[in-house]
Amino acid sequence: MSHEVLLTMSAPISYTIQIPNPKNHLVEVTMTVPVEAQGESALEVSLPSWSPGSYLMREYAKRVQQFEARAQGAPLATRKITKGTWWVPIADGVSEVEVRYRVYAHELSVRHCHVDASHAFLHGPALLMYVEGRKEAPCVLTAEAPRDDWTLFTTLPRAPEDEGQPHRGFFRADDYDHLVDCPIEMGPHTSYTFEALGVPHTIVCWGANRAPIERMLEEFPKFIEASAEMFGGALPYSEYLFIALHADKGYGGLEHRDSTALLYPGDAYITEDDGYENFLTLSSHEHFHVWNIKRIRPAALGPFPYTQEAYTRALWVVEGCTSYYQNVVVRRADLITPERFLELLGKRYGKLMQIPGRLVHPLEESSFDAWIKLYRPDESTVNTTVSYYLKGELAAALLDLTIRDRTDGARSLDHLMQLLWARYREDGAGYDESQLQAWAEQIAGGSLQEFFDRTMRGTDELDLNAALQPFGLQVEPHDHTPGQAWLGLKHSASGDRVMVDHVLTDSPAERAGVNPGDELVALGHQRVARDTLSNLLKVRAPGDSDPLHVFRRGQLLELELTLGEQPVQEYAITPLDNPTERQLTLRRGWLNGDLGEAPGDS
Ligand SMILES: [Zn+2]
Structure with a gap:
């Protein structure tokens, strides 16, 4: 291979994003693609159909208009060959191809782009195309806000040539996955910065809101440190960005490698009793994903087939364990009491018990079916589907309790997460999900065949009472009047x-x-x-x-x-009378403190 070929192979694909008129919600994208080698006769350029972390075919190409390509200033005869892929011919002697298109961006969601006169939220997979066979190529991106008084926020690293302007930047990405895993928010925003473990974290808010910023700046470092402690005490990124999008309604979050986008009702911090707590645990959830999915992940989930479904039976680990740990880490950070932790888990159990679908839809199947069931609810969903978030969270709790009981409190679900983290650190590859049971057995020190058959692969009722008994706890109906x-x-x-x-x-x-x-x-x-x-x-x-x-x-x-x-609607987890010393010890270990202690006692 000649030196010249090596040089062109490492040449980055460059992108420019402009928003000339945010009122028409159109984002203009220009891509410059170096031609890899003489003799290359065509490029195939695609926009993803879905976003990592959200398992639904969203068909982002439906928002694309005015696709065109040029070489040496002359238009090329491009042709669309699938719903999201364009074929671009290359003549001999051409060294680079310029692709231009516009994307209509006015869907307020963490999985879409939203541009108006007040801000621009840019979600990579919905906006930026890739060249088939070249997703590993490095990328550079120039992005500019439509107004000089807007500030641009993203965790994409600024390139050495960047001029350090707040409203525009010249960024680099290792590859396409990296490029689209760093959402961009721009607007006339104030941002708030804090440090956790010496690493800078930024919160930027869009939309009218009552967010208690001072409290967030005090409490966010605590759950971040509690999460990091599980994984060796260090953070796997050099900066982190919380993009909080506020509207009158809407709720959701999407995890990224060193940032997250959150959608939250701006008044809910005040109007809902648990409004701040919900935002706190939404944030701890998305942040926990920096380990569990953005790095530790089943092999099917990265690298991604962006135009096809990626199937996995392990979303109970990806989302179930994360939903469980979102509360565990805020408990360990002493931001909620042990009682509140149990109350939240009891509510989740009550919610599961309202869903007839739990009796027909196994948890692993729910994961596999995400593309057609959880993300596409209809009139029968409650009867046919169980959520891998909801049942996955309870399964994670049961697995944690089971391991703690089996090992007299010496080990826990933390050790399984740590095992997965250690494996990831060896080579950065996704894990073989068929080994999850074996790894859990290694931690528990014995067979979990029956547990996995019942909990992950079967539709038996979860026996939460049996799992809680060694901890001196029980689950029972709450606030229930018989005879209704x-x-x-x-x-x-x-x-x-x-x-x-x-x-x-x-x-x-x-x-x-x-x-x-x-x-x-x-x-x-x-x-x-x-x-x-x-x-x-x-x-x-x-x-x-x-x-x-x-x-x-x-x-x-x-x-x-x-x-x-009327069946029981709500459940509560309550202490058993006269607990043994073993029950108390296991309980203190699990709850990081015991019931009846004031916050701060533990
Ligand atoms: Zn999640």
């Missing part, structure tokens, strides 16, 4: 009309023949309206039979309904 009449459906109001959204499996509504989409009209010849349904049920008892009138496809139908009894 129950329909077994979920409904929503359309004006004053009550529409059926979901009919639960094996419920009174299902037995009566109620369908999703029915409008409830009358129960026992009394009118059903949005404010009256709960009262109509209150004056009835389980076993009562009444005619139920519904409109279905415009026809009035009379159904014969026999009411059932």
Whole structure:
């Protein structure tokens, strides 16, 4: 291979992002692609269909317009060959090709781009194309805000040639994965910086909000340090960015290698009792992903096939363990009490118990099916699907409790995470997910065959009580009044009309023949309206039979309904009486302190 060929192979693909008029929500992208070698006859240029961390085909190419390519100033006869891929011919003697296109960016989500007169949030996979076969090539990016008084935030490193301007920058990325794993936020924003373990962290907020910044600056370093302690006490990045997008509604987060994008209701910090705590644990969740998924990951999840589904059965580790640890680390940082930690876990158990889908959909299958089930809910989802977040969190808790009990508190789920981290540090590769059980057994010091068969691969009820008993704890119904009449459906109001959204499996509504989409009209010849349904049920008892009138496809139908009894809605984890010394010791180890201690005692 000649020296000249080596030089061109390492030449970066360069991108320029401009937003001439944020009011029209169009982002202009220019890509300059060096031609690798003489004789290369065409390039294939693609935009991803999905984003790492969010397992749904979002078909980002639907927002692309005015795609064109030029070489030496002359237009090329490009052709679209799939929904998200363009074919670009290369003539002999051409050394580089320039590709231009525009992306319409006005979807407020952490998985899309959102540009308006107030800011620009740019999400790489929705915006930046790659050249087939060249995803490993280094990239450079020039990005400029539409106004000089805006500041640009990203964790992409600035290149040596960068001029240090706040509103524009010249950045470099190791490869395409790196490039699109660093979202960019720009606007007339104030940012807040703190240090954790000597590493700078920045919080930047967009949108009207009541975020308690002082409290965040005090508490965020604590959960970050608690997480890092699990993985050897160091942070695996040189800076970190929290991009907090606020609106009147919306909730979500997406993890990146050294940043996260969060969407949160701007008033919820004040209007919701647990508004700040929810934001805190959303943040600790996304941050925990810097280890668990951005580095420790199943082999299927990185490098990514950006235009095809990536299948894994291990999302119970990726999202379940992360959902569990989001609360564990805020507990270890003493930002919530042991009681609150148990309360949150009890609520999650109660939520799982409301979902008939838990009895038909195994956890590993839920992971594999993410593309068609969790991210694409419909009227049957509650009956057919279990979430790998929800059941995964409880499975992680059960696995933690099981390991602690088996090893007399000497080991825990932490040790499994540490084993995965040590393996990652050897070569940076994704793990073989078929080995997860064997690795967990290595930590637990014995077979977990039955545990994995029941919890990960089966649909048996989770036996939380059996797992809690060695810790002197139990799970029991909370705030439950027996003998309340129950329909077994979920409904929503359309004006004053009550529409059926979901009919639960094996419920009174299902037995009566109620369908999703029915409008409830009358129960026992009394009118059903949005404010009256709960009262109509209150004056009835389980076993009562009444005619139920519904409109279905415009026809009035009379159904014969026999009411059932309202199942337990909420659960709480409470201490057993007279705990043994072993139970107390295990409990203190798990909760990082014991019940009844004031914050700070542990
Ligand atoms: Zn997550």
